[in-house]
Amino acid sequence: MTPKEIVPPLVLAACFLALFGVAELLYHFGKVRAEWTRKIVHTGTGLLTLLFPLVLVSHWQVLFLCGSFLLILLASLRFGWLPSINAIDRLSYGSILFPVIVYALFVVFRMAGKGLIVFYLPILILAVCDPLAALAGKRFPLGRYRICGCGKSASGSAAFFIAAVAVTVIVVDMLGITQSGKRLCLTVPVTATVSEALGIKGMDNLTIPASVATILWLVL
Incomplete structure (x- = not known):
């Protein structure tokens, strides 16, 4: 492998580790609750992954990143590391599903040949809309x-x-998605909202992007 293939994933790995580090500092020293630090990491990792199609040229690079962090997250659950992510009062598979779905979306993006939207839209809806739904549900718990x-x-x-x-x-x-753009603006939010509602125990980290990617595959 050339330096151009090695350096970008290492830089991204450092950025992810720095994000985890900030969350740990906020949790331990800032006394920020894990529900909040978890959402910071959730959104931050989602935004960082938007760089993958721009700086990574091979799915092997993405597999290295996602596989490495999957191992870290599994070890953190086993040994009690990263309480800023794991110290929540419910069972959730969300953190370990995230690197799995990111790798899967990157492979689909490469195979589909339908543009960045196949990767960007599922990731952004997961990174932005899911935390907002959780915050709104806690702040205004209407219609439980x-x-x-x-x-x-x-x-x-x-x-x-x-x-x-x-x-x-x-x-x-x-x-610049002109073809089927209006249809996407309705079908994607409806499908993603249903997927979020059905995604229990953190499974929405899988159901949301998978459903959005499926709609994009079918419509575009």
């Missing part, structure tokens, strides 16, 4: 309902939908 024993709220789902519409419209416009 349960899916397989896991609590959800109509207010959280509404916040997710509104944010998903905004993200979809912005991404479609910025990437």
Whole structure:
């Protein structure tokens, strides 16, 4: 491998580790609750992954990054590391599913040949809309309902939908998606909102991007 192939994933790995470090500092010294530091890491890692199609040329580089951090996250659950991510009062598979879905989306993006939207839109909806839904549901817990024993709220789902519409419209416009653009601006938010509601125990980290990627594959 050439330096151009080695350096970018190492720089990105350092950025991810720095983000984890900031979350740990906020948790241990800033006394920020794990629910908040977890969301900071969730959004931050999502935004960092937007660089993958721009600076990484091979799926092997992405596999190295995602595989490495999957091992770190699994070890953190086993040995009690990274409480800024793991010290929550519920069972969640979200953190370990995230690197898996990122790698899968990168492979789909490479194979599909349908442009950056196939990678960017699922990641952005997951990184931006999911935390907003959780925050809205906690701040304004209206219309509570349960899916397989896991609590959800109509207010959280509404916040997710509104944010998903905004993200979809912005991404479609910025990437110049004219064909089927209007259809995407409705079908993607609706599908993603249903997927978020059904995604229990952190499974929405899988159901949201997978459903969005499926819609893009079918519509574009």
